[in-house]
Amino acid sequence: MKEKERLIAIGLVVLMLIVWLGFVFHHSPRFAGSLWGGVLGVTGALLMLVPLAYLFVKRIKRLKEAVKNWVSMRTLLAWHIYAGILGPILVLIHTGHKFDSLLGIALTTMTLIVVLSGFVGRYLMSQFSQEIREKKALLQQLSSTYEAARIELAANPVQAAVVRPYAGFFSRLAGGLFVEGNPTPTASVATSPGTLLRLAEAIADVEYAIRTHESFKRWFGKWLKLHIVISFVLYGLMALHVWAAIYFGLRWFEPTAPIARAQTLETATGIRLSTAGNGAPSRVDPNESDQLDALSRFSDAFGQMFRQHWRAPVTIRGTRTTVFDYSGIAKEVSDPSSNFSAALQALSNIQPPLLHGDDTEKAFWINAYNFGAMKLAAEHYPVPSIIDPKISADDPWGVNAVQIGSNGYTLQQIENAILLKKFDDPRIAFAISCAAVSCPDRSDSIFSGEQIDSQLDALCRGLFANPTKGLKIDRDRKIVTTSWILKADQRLFGGNDQGVLEFVGRYTTADIRSWINANANELTVEYFEHDWGLNDIAAADSGT
Amino acid sequence: MAKRNDNQWTTTRVLVLASGPTMILFWLLTPADSGFKQASTWQQMTEPGNLSAAHAHLEHNCAACHTSVTGAEPMKCVLCHANNESVLQRQPSSFHASISSCRECHPEHRGVSEQPTRMSHAALARIGLRQLRADAVPDGEMHLTALRLQEWMGSDVLNDDLPHARITPEEVVLNCATCHTNDDRHFKLFGEDCAQCHATDRWTIPEYRHPSSSSMDCAQCHQAPPSHYMMHFKMISARVAGKPHAKVSQCQQCHQTTSWNDILGAGWYKHH
Numbered sequence: 001m002k003e004k005e006r007l008i009a010i011g012l013v014v015l016m017l018i019v020w021l022g023f024v025f026h027h028s029p030r031f032a033g034s035l036w037g038g039v040l041g042v043t044g045a046l047l048m049l050v051p052l053a054y055l056f057v058k059r060i061k062r063l064k065e066a067v068k069n070w071v072s073m074r075t076l077l078a079w080h081i082y083a084g085i086l087g088p089i090l091v092l093i094h095t096g097h098k099f100d101s102l103l104g105i106a107l108t109t110m111t112l113i114v115v116l117s118g119f120v121g122r123y124l125m126s127q128f129s130q131e132i133r134e135k136k137a138l139l140q141q142l143s144s145t146y147e148a149a150r151i152e153l154a155a156n157p158v159q160a161a162v163v164r165p166y167a168g169f170f171s172r173l174a175g176g177l178f179v180e181g182n183p184t185p186t187a188s189v190a191t192s193p194g195t196l197l198r199l200a201e202a203i204a205d206v207e208y209a210i211r212t213h214e215s216f217k218r219w220f221g222k223w224l225k226l227h228i229v230i231s232f233v234l235y236g237l238m239a240l241h242v243w244a245a246i247y248f249g250l251r252w253f254e255p256t257a258p259i260a261r262a263q264t265l266e267t268a269t270g271i272r273l274s275t276a277g278n279g280a281p282s283r284v285d286p287n288e289s290d291q292l293d294a295l296s297r298f299s300d301a302f303g304q305m306f307r308q309h310w311r312a313p314v315t316i317r318g319t320r321t322t323v324f325d326y327s328g329i330a331k332e333v334s335d336p337s338s339n340f341s342a343a344l345q346a347l348s349n350i351q352p353p354l355l356h357g358d359d360t361e362k363a364f365w366i367n368a369y370n371f372g373a374m375k376l377a378a379e380h381y382p383v384p385s386i387i388d389p390k391i392s393a394d395d396p397w398g399v400n401a402v403q404i405g406s407n408g409y410t411l412q413q414i415e416n417a418i419l420l421k422k423f424d425d426p427r428i429a430f431a432i433s434c435a436a437v438s439c440p441d442r443s444d445s446i447f448s449g450e451q452i453d454s455q456l457d458a459l460c461r462g463l464f465a466n467p468t469k470g471l472k473i474d475r476d477r478k479i480v481t482t483s484w485i486l487k488a489d490q491r492l493f494g495g496n497d498q499g500v501l502e503f504v505g506r507y508t509t510a511d512i513r514s515w516i517n518a519n520a521n522e523l524t525v526e527y528f529e530h531d532w533g534l535n536d537i538a539a540a541d542s543g544t
Numbered sequence: 545m546a547k548r549n550d551n552q553w554t555t556t557r558v559l560v561l562a563s564g565p566t567m568i569l570f571w572l573l574t575p576a577d578s579g580f581k582q583a584s585t586w587q588q589m590t591e592p593g594n595l596s597a598a599h600a601h602l603e604h605n606c607a608a609c610h611t612s613v614t615g616a617e618p619m620k621c622v623l624c625h626a627n628n629e630s631v632l633q634r635q636p637s638s639f640h641a642s643i644s645s646c647r648e649c650h651p652e653h654r655g656v657s658e659q660p661t662r663m664s665h666a667a668l669a670r671i672g673l674r675q676l677r678a679d680a681v682p683d684g685e686m687h688l689t690a691l692r693l694q695e696w697m698g699s700d701v702l703n704d705d706l707p708h709a710r711i712t713p714e715e716v717v718l719n720c721a722t723c724h725t726n727d728d729r730h731f732k733l734f735g736e737d738c739a740q741c742h743a744t745d746r747w748t749i750p751e752y753r754h755p756s757s758s759s760m761d762c763a764q765c766h767q768a769p770p771s772h773y774m775m776h777f778k779m780i781s782a783r784v785a786g787k788p789h790a791k792v793s794q795c796q797q798c799h800q801t802t803s804w805n806d807i808l809g810a811g812w813y814k815h816h
Binding site: 029030059098100101102103104225228229232240241244246247248249250251253352353355356357389393394395398400405407408410412413416417418 | 557559560563576577579582584586587588589590591592593601602604605606607608610611612613614615616617620622623624626627629647651654
């Protein structure tokens, strides 16, 4: 019975290794998330929990007493073994050999290690014990033979004399070379002094083997603890995996109620889905008036907040800049009747998909970005900059900054997925401000759809009129120093110095423009060091 | 024996009991800004592959696309992709306005250089059927249509009658004209059963057999080009082919079944 169990276990472990090695030939990334992949994964995971039963029943006396009447420990151990190998086989099939994520790789590795450690412990360990038992029996036999030979030899002084010189430690080592062994197999054992030496050697060998086996056994004796510890690590990883699957969503349930969904899509896209006729669907704006209302409420509230906290230029660490009173904005954050709260409220009523891709939309997103950046700073005030661990450990542009409609937007999303994608206008790079000292100076009003073009021009002209962060000309050394934004977003300005100079020329004085054009080929373009510090009135250098 | 069990139990108990406080202590001792305490670190661990270049800016913002339990819902995609008028207002791609699923044809996390588009007609059919099945009215018209289609797709009648092995019952359900009316080079002369001669992964199929090369009823399928009804036919076409007396209705006098410009006697006629 035991032999059969062992053969089945070996077979299953080999099968598991073969299934795992399948990744060399096969890779099916979408299988794990499919319905059948899910069924395999869940079944496998449940099977992998079965081995816990043996672990606890064995160790909790009361439980053991209760369970004993129903199922023997032996049977429980068998379940432990079979479920502990079958489960991993199922989950390995579940992976579809998609070992792409860190967690996936760790989980697979741990699964294999846990099964192998259990297998080694259960079968190699018993192999060792078996071996030691056999070796001990052999030792017994050798010892009695040796004893008999020794007594016989003692009665024969001539033979004894032959062995005597080899009694010392080192001479004993050489004994086998000089003392003749059994001359003929038929001769009596006891009459040959060589046999005695051989017997002694054999005993030493067996003793050594037993010691080695025992130390192996002791060493492997730790396996049980190891097996338990790593399986708990495995259960931890499994919990993370289940969390991730639920957190990021399952693919088992395909979107249902598509009729309702189609209607929301229809509303969301502003496109009527015509079922009767074909050709281009016509545009409908079911919530146009609500939308316009929310847009104007946002501009009003944000505009007032902006104007109220805007302050004329000061110098911060040597850079001349317009600033805001962030401590004032921070107070508005917790006040539900403030402009800040009204702007926030209005944003949640705006449906971005209903915007028309026109100047109103452009102005709206730029304002939303700036509101988001100011909101990040105000909510965590006091902060030295929006790049601060209080806001995000690594990426303030990647955290949810504002909620528009029913969804959160990050600054990154507004900039890259919306503004720069929809509107081909490099001036946007200056209009969206990270609330930093080196960002372009602002007038005291926010952008509006009707005036956005002239506002953006004025913004760029204002930036290049500021010699501390916009544009500095060294006519002698022929160096043009300009805003780091032009370097960071160089792709928007032709991707080279030429494009940068051309853009700068467009928005600077006629005098500088003609000088740049005249010296275009000899100029070196350098960039101001970007000061990410908050453009906060409280940070102003004293006396400015 | 009992003693040994006790010892084993002690070890396990110590391990289990110690793990809790150890984890709490570890949590308390790590600084707040360490990667260990950032949700993004844990999220990155589970990421199966990088996003495509177009979506790379969302790499650290899982919630932009993922909803717990239900996954990447189409509404999240629509947020950014809603008023893509060039897609929605063109007949071949306007189906995007009413489709209820994005991820089936636009899988992500396949690496930066991979474009997130995997066109699959089978997926379109599945989505369409699902949409019908989920008709808000149980046993409503759409629901019943879905059931009927399902039955038909599984029936031997359809499966024995497929025009060729390159088309699946699922794909046969689709109405090609929904997206491809502008592509119909046959100006509807061949009807709407495109699958008779086309497959979803290729335009021409080797299974197609032109009627006998000696057949003369060409007008059933073919039309002469407008130039054939003008002086051009007599002055150029008929002369080039060496058949000055041919009539426009006698296609077989000059044309062959390999291609319309494989002219009998004149060879491959390079037409402008």
